[in-house]
Amino acid sequence: MQRSLLEVAPGRRLALDDATRAASGTGTPVQLGLDDLGTALHEVTFVVVDLETTGGSPTGSEITEIGAVKVRGGEVLGEFQTLVNPGMAIPPTITVLTGITNAMVIQAPPITEVLPAFLEFAGLDRGSVFVAHNAPFDAGFLRHATERMDLVWPRPPIVDTVKLARRVVTKDEAPNHKLGTLAALFSTSVTPDHRALHDARATVDVLHALLGRLAPVGVTHLEDLATASDPVPHQRRRKSALADGLPHAPGVYQFIGPGGEVLYVGTATDLYRRVRSYFTAAEKRARIGEMLDIATAVRHIPCATVLEAQVRELRLIADLDPPYNRRSRRPDRRPWLRLTDEAYPRLSVVRSLPASLMDQALGPFTSTRAATEALEALQEAVAVRRCNARLPLVPRTGASACALAEMGRCGAPCTGGQDAHAYARVADGVRQALRTDVDHVVTALREKIRALSAQQRYEEAATQRDRLHALLAGARRAERLRPLVTTPEILAARRRDAGGWELVLVRHGRLAGTAVAPRGTDPVLVAESLRVSAEAVPAPDTACGAAPVEESELVATWLERPGVRLVEVVQGEVPLACPVRGAARHHLPARG
Known part of the structure; x- marks a missing residue:
């Protein structure tokens, strides 16, 4: 009788056309961690899964077979296949469909033994992407089984090849998007026959064929697959290449028009991820969509800190007045x-x-x-x-x-x-x-x-x-x-999550300078250098005159963050404090 089987086949490679090789892998993630965003598809590990069951609902049916293929960069890293004793009789209609009989599973291991082995093979808690044809069905059965066993379902990114097929396979090519129909269309190396491993292998070939069609329209990274089945115009999705070369760092980005003009200015904690997000269905603003259609390039200004990026954005918008940014027409004339x-x-x-x-x-x-x-x-x-x-x-x-x-x-x-x-x-x-x-x-x-x-x-x-x-x-x-705006100088510091310190120098409510003291660097020396090189800001003649109100509010928000330390303050006429009996203690009434 067939028992749990794990076959590692590192030498076997899948046949891919040139377009697919450029975007090999798979994944339509519905849950993406920040660490997963921006990952090229050929660098991602995908686990293509197929289940056979006694019925269509995980609450009244059981798994009878699990098949899975682990691939990365077009190479098969391993295969997993086992029959499962469902603990119940297999309906005759299911036996006719799958060929799996009660006699075949009588000596097979129960799901309590199989599931831990499958989860260890799949590595779904270690960054692998779950792939299946009609993925909610397979993921639902596995999740239900883990809950019954008091295990933790790892909640991996999920790719459904049915959704991808609906996006790129027309009715003229195939009457439906069933696995057998797509396998015939793409001439897969294995014919699906309702046995788990065979169907998983066929799904791998179907997946790569679908990705081959998606690659030319800009679906080349894991985050692209999150919206690959959404109706983003091809000409817009192709422009996601404008993000290539942008750093994973805070900064300001500018969309440039055909005449070299600045169309839009934005800020990001991660320039690469933010700019790429514009070319997915997550961007739903019609006005920004219009801007994206005419943009020809993206310029960026890397910044030491997020606060610096936010302030630079405000100043650039005020200086350039880009047509697709919404802002106050006279930010310096607040009433x-x-x-x-x-x-x-x-x-x-x-x-x-x-x-x-x-x-x-x-x-x-x-x-x-x-x-x-x-x-x-x-x-x-x-x-x-x-x-x-x-x-x-x-x-x-x-x-x-x-x-x-x-x-x-x-x-x-x-x-x-x-x-x-x-x-x-x-x-x-x-x-x-x-x-x-x-x-x-x-x-x-x-x-x-x-x-x-x-x-x-x-x-x-x-x-x-x-x-x-x-x-x-x-x-x-x-x-x-x-x-804030009446204080001549404030030097503040905040410990960074990655180690070291983020230093900010504020003069009369204006960000005069910011710097980072990396781990192992003496922050006192960095602070002294910052003070010498920072912008000189004289006391303004008008209220809030040293900086736009929005900039001073950004600085105030940063200073109020947990963990910020005031290193040195050159005190002004108004103490740098919030009054105990001030307006802040009153709850703002909700507006209708």
Whole structure:
């Protein structure tokens, strides 16, 4: 009786045409680890599997035979074949289909003995790719068996040759995508006959024939197979070769148009993998697809750290204004919220703010609309005047109050209803909020929201909620950025996962320089060199004027990462700290 058999046949090579040799191997991974991405197909080990079973469902049927072929670079590394005692009678219809009888499996090993041997042979937990014709069927039976035995299914990348065939074999060539039909089409060396090893060998030949058709359209790496069965236009997939030569390192990439113009700028932690991902079905943006169709080249700028790459991307987008990047048209003109300088000050949205007034203004906001909503939130909570006229200290003769005064929502300093001393107390409540102490505003607006909701005035409640959201967002950004942009110099370090240190030098919220001290290198010497060679950044005249707000926020995010150490700080007027009772402790209400 046939027992478990492992045949290693290192000398046997598969017959491949030239196109297939360039992309030999197989795999349509549905689960890809980062270490697997970017692997050329001829470097990948594939385990082509076929099972025979007593039925179609793993919950009510059992495996009767396992056949597998392990290949890499077109060479057969080994074969695995064994009958399996299913512990149940084989239905006559299955016997007719496979030729496997009850007598043949009576002395065969049970699945509890076979499965560990198969998993060891396959090496699915060591980077091998699982391949089968109608792979969900075979993988489902094996996964179910491992779970019953309290073993761990290794969750390998999976390739389904049926899906690949549907992509490249037309109805004119074959009436269906069954294994026997494809074997006849591609003249495989073995004819499938519903015996596991024979079918696995035939599947290997079918797989390589399919890859031969996919190679000319850019399917040459393991990650390409993840989307090879998706409808990516051939002319776009072929352009994946633009990524060839890019390093597996952080940096900035630029897609170049036919006239040498920069079409798009992006950043990546791994340049090679990121650029190749554009030429798969994972990229679904129509606008970017249009860009890819006209791109002719990719330029890259390698960077020492991810932070440097992110900042370079922002600066390049601002300088080049690529047509396919979406960005703020005036990132240097973000709105602020401040009190006017007059006898009876009022709230005003301004586009520029002197650096000396940063502690008297809220922002910068992401848009004029957000700043206006924050202004309205303050006006709801504090009875500050809303009229735009510049009021004299002494009311004009014959001045009349507005409707808000008649409703009790304004003290009417315009008519003398409120003197300068009384109005100063109101203005102090606004200044308190502009310094990001917004507790009194949050309390007032939340009470208003609750009252409106109780009256089922939900639209008005939502308006107040959005105003509160805008106020808190602006206050949190202000308390986060003020200390950073007013600090002349910050030298910080963070230990790298690969060993060594990542060093960052920040001046007035601008990334002045970054460097890496590799393992075994004295980081103090690297830090001193960084300080000398870094960009000189003078104190700006305007608030957040040394760098775009987006850049300062990137720097702030990096500084807040776990494990970052402040090596040296040249302190500014505002302490480099986050206030305990600041706006950050308030939960931002959800927007509808």
